Amino acid sequence: MADQLYLENIDEFVTDQNKIVTYKWLSYTLGVHVNQAKQMLYDYVERKRKENSGAQLHVTYLVSGSLIQNGHSCHKVAVVREDKLEAVKSKLAVTASIHVYSIQKAMLKDSGPLFNTDYDILKSNLQNCSKFSAIQCAAAVPRAPAESSSSSKKFEQSHLHMSSETQANNELTTNGHGPPASKQVSQQPKGIMGMFASKAAAKTQETNKETKTEAKEVTNASAAGNKAPGKGNMMSNFFGKAAMNKFKVNLDSEQAVKEEKIVEQPTVSVTEPKLATPAGLKKSSKKAEPVKVLQKEKKRGKRVALSDDETKETENMRKKRRRIKLPESDSSEDEVFPDSPGAYEAESPSPPPPPSPPLEPVPKTEPEPPSVKSSSGENKRKRKRVLKSKTYLDGEGCIVTEKVYESESCTDSEEELNMKTSSVHRPPAMTVKKEPREERKGPKKGTAALGKANRQVSITGFFQRK
Amino acid sequence: MTTLTRQDLNFGQGREAGPAGPGAGASGPAGFLERATGLCPPAVVADVLCEFLEVAVHLILYVREVYPVGIFQKRKKYNVPVQMSCHPELNQYIQDTLHCVKPLLEKNDVEKVVVVILDKEHRPVEKFVFEITQPPLLSISSDSLLSHVEQLLRAFILKISVCDAVLDHNPPGCTFTVLVHTREAATRNMEKIQVIK
Numbered sequence: 001m002a003d004q005l006y007l008e009n010i011d012e013f014v015t016d017q018n019k020i021v022t023y024k025w026l027s028y029t030l031g032v033h034v035n036q037a038k039q040m041l042y043d044y045v046e047r048k049r050k051e052n053s054g055a056q057l058h059v060t061y062l063v064s065g066s067l068i069q070n071g072h073s074c075h076k077v078a079v080v081r082e083d084k085l086e087a088v089k090s091k092l093a094v095t096a097s098i099h100v101y102s103i104q105k106a107m108l109k110d111s112g113p114l115f116n117t118d119y120d121i122l123k124s125n126l127q128n129c130s131k132f133s134a135i136q137c138a139a140a141v142p143r144a145p146a147e148s149s150s151s152s153k154k155f156e157q158s159h160l161h162m163s164s165e166t167q168a169n170n171e172l173t174t175n176g177h178g179p180p181a182s183k184q185v186s187q188q189p190k191g192i193m194g195m196f197a198s199k200a201a202a203k204t205q206e207t208n209k210e211t212k213t214e215a216k217e218v219t220n221a222s223a224a225g226n227k228a229p230g231k232g233n234m235m236s237n238f239f240g241k242a243a244m245n246k247f248k249v250n251l252d253s254e255q256a257v258k259e260e261k262i263v264e265q266p267t268v269s270v271t272e273p274k275l276a277t278p279a280g281l282k283k284s285s286k287k288a289e290p291v292k293v294l295q296k297e298k299k300r301g302k303r304v305a306l307s308d309d310e311t312k313e314t315e316n317m318r319k320k321r322r323r324i325k326l327p328e329s330d331s332s333e334d335e336v337f338p339d340s341p342g343a344y345e346a347e348s349p350s351p352p353p354p355p356s357p358p359l360e361p362v363p364k365t366e367p368e369p370p371s372v373k374s375s376s377g378e379n380k381r382k383r384k385r386v387l388k389s390k391t392y393l394d395g396e397g398c399i400v401t402e403k404v405y406e407s408e409s410c411t412d413s414e415e416e417l418n419m420k421t422s423s424v425h426r427p428p429a430m431t432v433k434k435e436p437r438e439e440r441k442g443p444k445k446g447t448a449a450l451g452k453a454n455r456q457v458s459i460t461g462f463f464q465r466k
Numbered sequence: 467m468t469t470l471t472r473q474d475l476n477f478g479q480g481r482e483a484g485p486a487g488p489g490a491g492a493s494g495p496a497g498f499l500e501r502a503t504g505l506c507p508p509a510v511v512a513d514v515l516c517e518f519l520e521v522a523v524h525l526i527l528y529v530r531e532v533y534p535v536g537i538f539q540k541r542k543k544y545n546v547p548v549q550m551s552c553h554p555e556l557n558q559y560i561q562d563t564l565h566c567v568k569p570l571l572e573k574n575d576v577e578k579v580v581v582v583i584l585d586k587e588h589r590p591v592e593k594f595v596f597e598i599t600q601p602p603l604l605s606i607s608s609d610s611l612l613s614h615v616e617q618l619l620r621a622f623i624l625k626i627s628v629c630d631a632v633l634d635h636n637p638p639g640c641t642f643t644v645l646v647h648t649r650e651a652a653t654r655n656m657e658k659i660q661v662i663k
Contacts, residue, residue, distance in 0.1 A: 018631050020624070056631065106631035109529065112540065112547035113627040119546055120617055 006030060010044045014057070014103055020117045022102040027132040028121045034132050041100040058108070061085050062101040065092035079111060512571035516564045517543075518619050519579060519596065523560050523644065524550045525626045526581050526594055530633075532640050544620045563644050570648060574600065575655075580645040585637050592633060594626075 009030065013019045027037035048055050063085065064077040073093075079101050080088045089095055102114055122129060130136065143151065391401040521543050528538045528549040533556070538549040551557055570576045576598050583592040 018628055020628060104628060104631070106628040108627065109535070110540070110547075110549065112549070113624055116546040116620060116624045116627070120620060 006040050007044055007047065010040065010103070011048075014044075014105055018105055020102055020104040020106075020108075020113055022114060022117050023100060024118050025121050028125055032132060034134055037132075038099040041103055045100060045103060056105050057103060058082065058106065059103050060101045060108075060114070061098055063088050063092070063095065064097050065089075065095040067092055079114065081108075508572040508574065512568045514615070515571050515598070516568050518622070519567070520560055520564055521548055521550070522594075522596070522622065522626060523581055523642075524548070525623060526583075527551065527556075527642060529626060529630060530583055530592065530636055530640070532583060532636070532642050544616045544623065546620055546623060548623060560644075567646050570646065571598070574598075575648045575651070577647045577649050580647065582643050582645060583636060584641050584643060586639040588641075591636055591640060594629075 010021060010026070013021050021041065023034055023037040023041055026032075026040065027034045030037070030040075032040070045057065045059055048057055059082045060079055061082065062077065062079050064075065067074055067076045075096075076092065078088055085098075089098070102117070104113075108114070125131070385405045387403050387405055389401045389403045391399055394400045524538075525548055527533055528535065528551075533551065533553070537551050537553045537556070539552050540547045541550045542548070567576065567579065578598060579596045581594040581596075582590045585591050
């Protein structure tokens with residue numbers, strides 16, 4: 001019964017999910033040894049073909065054997081499509097091994113998807129990538145990272161040396177490829193390449209077999225460090241045409257530094273933005289609405305220190321405006337012209353005339369932005385922007401009163417308007433009988449305060465304003 | 467190594483399109499980009515999507531044999547080999563098309579991008595639909611997000627590669643076109659802009 005289960009599994013993968021099932025992928029997925037996976041695939045193909053000869057099934061095989069080329073005997077390992085299998089087999093002098101490499105429903109045009117299939121499953125199993133593998137090396141133990149970087153340099157040098165030796169046999173130029181940047185695999189190639197170096201001299205069948213299995217390991221890209229891509233020309237003979245394209249890509253890609261950088265840039269550079277984000281976002285929001293930000297700050301009445309560059313800039317702008325406008329208007333108490341309260345706040349810490357009480361604000365007169373007026377006019381009915389003064393203790397220990405505009409639902413808008421108009425005349429003629437007391441005590445308080453006074457509230461109500 | 471190198475180095479909101487995972491889904495709707503909680507800005511997302519769409523279009527042209535295989539060359543993207551065209555005019559055409567799509571992607575106005583294969587009489591024979599939607603917020607760190615995204619894009623490429631298992635052969639002399647379906651709001655906005663102009 002257990003035998004049937006794997007057949008159903010493979011059937012599901014291939015037929016229902018339209019996946020490419022390589023023997024390596026199958027061995028990781030089902031948790032079986034690679035040789036068992038190969039056997040499973042073969043079994044499945046045989047049964048399927050027997051049951052239904054018209055089944056849409058494409059199979060690729062891994063063929064390896066010795067080949068005589070240009071008078072040299074070399075070992076060839078190739079992944080070939082089923083239709084080319086016989087042709088390749090006939091070229092080999094001795095066929096060392098043939099096994100099913102993959103099964104899929106689609107007719108693949110090139111070997112790229114085969115690599116793609118194995119890539120992710122290998123990446124997720126990097127820690128135990130040789131768990132189900134037929135290739136074992138007792139000497140291959142993980143290195144410390146510091147050692148591995150120095151060893152990879154030696155690895156490159158040894159590769160170049162070997163490449164010059166075996167130039168004649170170069171059909172292919174890559175030693176394998178693999179998931180990039182995996183520390184664990186960087187130590188394995190040294191062991192493998194060491195073995196190749198020792199076998200370079202003797203090209204017997206047996207040694208070829210061993211190197212072939214190692215080549216397969218490398219081929220299947222589980223262990224080869226790709227930082228130093230084997231211009232390793234021991235390996236050149238191991239790859240048939242089908243595999244060649246697969247690996248040449250990676251060699252080309254690795255050789256072309258520019259291209260690699262471009263590829264890596266998307267992944268690398270995308271991480272960089274992370275750092276720039278908080279600052280970037282913050283700045284953009286600040287630049288968008290400096291006025292509102294300032295107004296909010298002023299409303300809170302806490303931010304006297306202009307630590308932010310944005311607020312300083314706007315402050316400077318406002319200061320400049322104030323300087324221009326000041327000579328034009330005489331009255332210092334007018335609150336008829338509602339302007340951004342930032343103006344007031346910046347000026348108020350600079351000490352007002354000494355004789356006046358510290359509570360005295362220094363109202364600045366600036367031409368009222370028409371928009372504010374119109375908006376307040378429009379909001380007459382419901383909410384009104386009212387100039388209120390807020391008193392607080394600033395950093396220097398001075399009590400500062402600032403005038404801020406707050407929206408306030410206004411029930412007696414008419415009176416507010418009247419107050420505004422009357423306040424224009426207030427400074428010269430302190431004879432408004434309605435508010436004698438309040439004027440003496442705090443003649444320079446905000447309009448709102450005056451408004452309240454006109455409404456005949458008690459004096460305690462006046463002080464609550466603070 | 468695709469030809470796309472544009473990068474905008476800020477993180478902001480991400481985008482997602484449709485469900486897709488390694489081995490899931492048919493060779494039809496796809497496209498996604500996961501959204502980290504406020505990590506990916508629209509510009510980065512649009513860049514990544516445009517790059518992916520460029521690779522996908524090239525791969526579709528290769529797999530469906532719209533153009534002879536001779537013009538294609540193996541390149542590496544998302545750490546796997548992909549086929550990209552070397553023909554300058556074709557590349558320019560695809561790049562220009564996606565360049566126009568990018569602002570719409572940034573504003574999340576794109577509902578789907580469709581690659582249509584047309585026969586000689588300009589009748590559609592096949593459609594490859596990439597749906598683009600906003601996913602729910604995910605709390606993933608940006609590093610794992612990126613590697614996860616790369617993995618999923620690899621799955622896309624794999625799916626496109628095996629799509630001929632479920633598709634019939636195309637007649638000879640096919641051409642292709644790229645259609646961009648925008649959301650309704652975008653159409654209205656564009657109309658508004660045009661009226662003002």
